[in-house]
Amino acid sequence: MAEVHLEHVTKKFGSVVAVDDLCLTVHDGEFLTLVGPSGCGKSTTLRLIAGLERLSSGQIYFDGQPVGHLPANKRDIAMVFQSYALYPHMSVEENIGFALKMMGYPRDEIRRRVTEVASMLNIQHLLARRPRELSGGQRQRVALGRAIVRDAGAYLLDEPLSNLDAQLRVTMRGELKKLHADLQRTFIYVTHDQAEAMTMSDRVAVLNEGKVLQCAAPAEVYNRPANMFVAGFIGSPPMNFIPGEVQREAGMLVFRAEGIRQRLPLHVALAVDGTSVHDVVLGVRPEDIVVSHNPEEGTLTATVLVVEPMGADTFVTLTIGRIRCIARVTGEFRVGSQETLYIRFDEAKLHLFASDDGRALRAERAMVLNQQEADLA
Ligand SMILES: Nc1ncnc2c1ncn2[C@@H]1O[C@H](COP(=O)(O)OP(=O)(O)OP(=O)(O)O)[C@@H](O)[C@H]1O
Numbered sequence: 001m002a003e004v005h006l007e008h009v010t011k012k013f014g015s016v017v018a019v020d021d022l023c024l025t026v027h028d029g030e031f032l033t034l035v036g037p038s039g040c041g042k043s044t045t046l047r048l049i050a051g052l053e054r055l056s057s058g059q060i061y062f063d064g065q066p067v068g069h070l071p072a073n074k075r076d077i078a079m080v081f082q083s084y085a086l087y088p089h090m091s092v093e094e095n096i097g098f099a100l101k102m103m104g105y106p107r108d109e110i111r112r113r114v115t116e117v118a119s120m121l122n123i124q125h126l127l128a129r130r131p132r133e134l135s136g137g138q139r140q141r142v143a144l145g146r147a148i149v150r151d152a153g154a155y156l157l158d159e160p161l162s163n164l165d166a167q168l169r170v171t172m173r174g175e176l177k178k179l180h181a182d183l184q185r186t187f188i189y190v191t192h193d194q195a196e197a198m199t200m201s202d203r204v205a206v207l208n209e210g211k212v213l214q215c216a217a218p219a220e221v222y223n224r225p226a227n228m229f230v231a232g233f234i235g236s237p238p239m240n241f242i243p244g245e246v247q248r249e250a251g252m253l254v255f256r257a258e259g260i261r262q263r264l265p266l267h268v269a270l271a272v273d274g275t276s277v278h279d280v281v282l283g284v285r286p287e288d289i290v291v292s293h294n295p296e297e298g299t300l301t302a303t304v305l306v307v308e309p310m311g312a313d314t315f316v317t318l319t320i321g322r323i324r325c326i327a328r329v330t331g332e333f334r335v336g337s338q339e340t341l342y343i344r345f346d347e348a349k350l351h352l353f354a355s356d357d358g359r360a361l362r363a364e365r366a367m368v369l370n371q372q373e374a375d376l377a
């Protein structure tokens with residue numbers, strides 16, 4: 001069992017800062033995912049934890065003990081690499097058991113463990129085959145098997161599903177989650193696929209340019225993104241962003257953009273009130289746009305640009321004047337392109353960001369509750 005703690009970890013390759021003063025604690029037994037765009041430093045972070053790269057500065061601790069000076073084989077970890085390569089001349093059984101053989105385990109013990117892992121991964125019938133006789137998904141499982149056959153404090157997985165087709169990825173997502181539940185070990189998982197991050201993890205750390213922008217439970221990252229980058233990265237289709245201004249009208253804070261006047265909900269107004277914040281970006285998730293064929297008080301008039309039926313949902317690209325948004329409606333909603341629709345935003349779900357640095361303007365939950373109680377009293 002291991003808690004993994006990164007303290008002010010920096011890794012430079014010449015002038016490139018791959019990991020930039022990163023602080024992160026992965027709890028014992030946790031499934032934590034590092035997610036972010038290509039080149040943001042995910043693999044480098046994992047390789048630093050594994051001991052495959054040397055720290056430029058900072059320190060890494062396993063269960064409170066510094067490990068920065070330890071080589072990879074002295075750290076209690078097992079890793080699945082982004083570009084895994086199986087030994088082509090070895091059978092599946094030998095591939096999975098290789099690390100144990102190197103560590104001098106007796107034959108019977110290796111066989112017992114390999115069989116156990118193979119049945120966990122549902123490849124027990126393939127043990128005699130060579131890698132070239134396997135499908136991509138089966139090879140991926142063998143690569144996973146090679147890592148989990150070892151008893152390690154932490155398992156590091158770098159995009160282990162990247163070579164699989166969409167359907168198999170979904171299946172493997174479920175299986176990895178179950179594997180984590182069975183093993184009850186620390187998993188640090190790297191992906192650029194936000195769906196993988198959201199579905200499997202206890203917590204998600206969103207990285208950009210070598211920095212952690214937010215680390216929280218998936219629902220928290222989705223519902224309370226810390227900044228515009230996180231808000232735009234997590235969610236598909238992405239959150240709609242509408243640049244505009246905060247104004248005070250009749251004692252009330254409103255968001256104004258061309259053709260849009262939107263009262264600011266309490267959780268936003270409390271964060272903005274009394275500050276000098278003026279230039280802002282309104283954030284609206286596609287599912288928080290309420291769409292109707294009929295005008296009602298306060299609705300905005302929108303023109304349909306594109307309709308994309310997805311089955312259960314339909315994505316509708318709309319224009320409100322010069323502003324373009326995507327709304328997610330149910331698959332039953334009938335609409336054609338060029339039609340006029342009437343929309344409003346679900347006020348309670350609105351997000352607001354400062355234009356200058358993209359930080360979320362949102363009051364703490366406790367502050368909102370206090371105000372609500374005060375309003376009632
Ligand atoms: N050995 C190296 N030498 C020089 N630069 C490197 C090296 N390894 C990584 N980098 C740079 O460090 C940055 C982070 O790379 P890293 O591989 O950690 O990204 P990543 O988040 O894993 O991306 P991807 O999703 O594409 O795998 C990139 O700018 C990359 O070009």
Ligand SMILES: [Mg+2]
Nearest residue numbers: 042043044082
């Ligand atoms: Mg990578």
